[in-house]
Amino acid sequence: MKIFRGGGFSGAKAFVLCAILAAFVCGLGLAYGAAEKFSWPLIGLDQLSATLGEVRGRSLHTGIDIKTRGLNGQPVYAPARGTVSRVISKANGYGNALFLSHGGIESVYGHLDSFGEGAARLNTFVSILKLMYNTDEVDFRFRKSKPVFDQGQVAAYTGETGSGPPHLHYELRTKDGYLNPLTFHTVRDTEPPVIDRLYVCVEEEGTTVAERAIRVRRGWWGYAPDETSVSCAPGSRVFLKLACYDRVNARNSVAVHRIAVFENDRSVFSIGFDEIRYADLQYGHLIYDISKSSIDGSATYTYFLCKRAGNEFSGIGAGGEGYIVPGPNPKRIRVVVSDFAGNRSELGLSIRGDGRPIEPAHRVKMRKGAVAELRDERGAFSIRLRKNSLRSDALLGLDALAPEAARAVEGLGGIDEADLIAVCALHPFDLQFDAPVDIAVKGPRGRDMMIYQLYEGRPPRPLPTSYIASRGEYRAYGTAGGYLALIRDTVPPAVSLPPTHEFLADEGPYRKLRLLVYDGLSRLRESSVHCMVDGESLPCAYDNDRRWVEVVLPRGVFDGGYHHVFLKCADNAGNTAVFSSPLR
Secondary structure, three states, rough: OOOOOOOOHHHHHHHHHHHHHHHHHOOOOOOOOOOOOOOOOOOOOOOEOOOEEEEHHHHHHHOOEEEEEOOOOOOOOOOEEOOOOOOOOEOOOOOOOEEEOOOEEEEEEEEEEEOOOOOOOOOHHHHHHHHHHHHOOEEOOOOOOOOOOOOOOOOEEEEEEOOOEEEEEEEEEEEEOEHHHHHHOOOOOOOOEEEEEEEEEEOOOEEEEEEEEEEEEEEEOOEEEEEEEOOOOOOOEEEEEEEEEOOOOOOOOEEEEEEEEEEEEEEEEEEEEEEEEEHHHEEEEEEEHHHEEOOOOOOEEEOOOOOOOOOOOOOOOOOOOOOOOOOOOOOOEEEEOOOOOEEEEEEEEEEEEEOOOOOOOEEEEEOOOOOOEOOOOOOOEEEOOOOOEEEEEEOEEEEEOOOOHHOOOOOOOOOOHHHEEEEEEEEEOEEEEEEEEEEEEOOOOOOOOEEEOOOOOOOEEEEEEEEEEEOOOOEEEEEEEEEEEEEEEEEEEEEEEEOOOHEEEEEEEEEEEEEEEOOOOEEEEEEEEEEOOOOOOOOEEEEEOOOOEEEEEEEOOOOOEEEEEEEEEEEEOOEEEEEEEEOO
């Protein structure tokens, strides 16, 4: 048994706990053999908002997410007879999560609102654990005596605990890793994957030194690139990136199941997501180009259609590493994208070897394992690599941008010209460092200035920033290429009232008051939030997914009459916002 944040307990408490365990879980018939045929855990809900293998930061998504129409409390049915091996109840991560063991497969259900009772009264049992240990966070593993849920029995209820809007996170685990749940279930899906854009890239020293974006259009005959033939230098090392996504009965984008690349009808690369091993989770940033998670404002997934240095993902096929070497004869390339239901989309082009060698912009070769520093020509920016920052040798470039060029970067155009102190580009954008690099930017001292990192078309992301007065520079650390900017943030967070149906919500003996709080640049500093109702300070928490502050009140408050609400908060640049209003 493992319980987080639980205090010490006396022998009497331990005796009572053991008695409760015995009463709840003994004599339930615990042995379980081979897994039965799995049934879908939700009735009437087959819209997916995520699939196995999607990129999550630098890692990979370990299951599928099933939408619940924006509602909590949908019953989750055990897909096969299983014993409860673990329950989690936390504020973050999986939130409330249930683990069922089906022989050699373990099914996991995350972000639950509550657990099913069953013969063991599981939800009541978790509540008793919290009460006895005086904690809101529990991680309990069943060892000898384990509750059982039969196939089709209600094992839990969907929610939004941990993170995200209401949905069910559903995954299947083995001793080696994660299986694709769609292998065990038939989900209605008639829409083929969507192809957004193709990138023809040239690599040197393991680094992308040139990239050509080609628009892709869809016609009645299928997908076709705007350029059906691309010229490259003979003997160059060429690879492709593909921006694509799928939809499964919903409007949102999900990752595809499989991609295959053919050169003159010979397979040269393939990648699929039938299974993800535990060791595969580290390769997310080598499977996806994280710098291109959106195109023209829409979410997409951009895949490296090659096996980059250091990428040992088990889902890459043995047919080849995906690199194309142009020669005297054009090479006909065909890319096939498919989803789990078998729907396919194809794209073709030819690559010729009659172009001129690329004259790359100024790049500096950085050695793997070396501590080195990179500066722009003006000396305003510097990047210091640590010993383990690079997975392999790389060619890096650091270029300061003139003011007019900086304002042209999508994502910086909405910032006042006087507040955009300095901007540079760290090439290549698709490079992710294995260990953070130290960033230094020269600039005037100001408590409202921070270093930000961004990619084209995405909002700036603030980096924890400090000022070194003796050197007259700001310091931060980053993990990727892209644009780096020193920005002055003078705008406080915006505070407003949510729609009426979200303003108040009752939960048990409590009433929850919500206020929308959002800061688009340096982000809200959650520790700064302070709320008072009728002059009394009350506990509150910030929901980053919904961007609101939730205040917990006694149930009787706000039944009638006027009440005064006061909220004070600040962003990470120190700008303070105050909301004060009488509400009825």
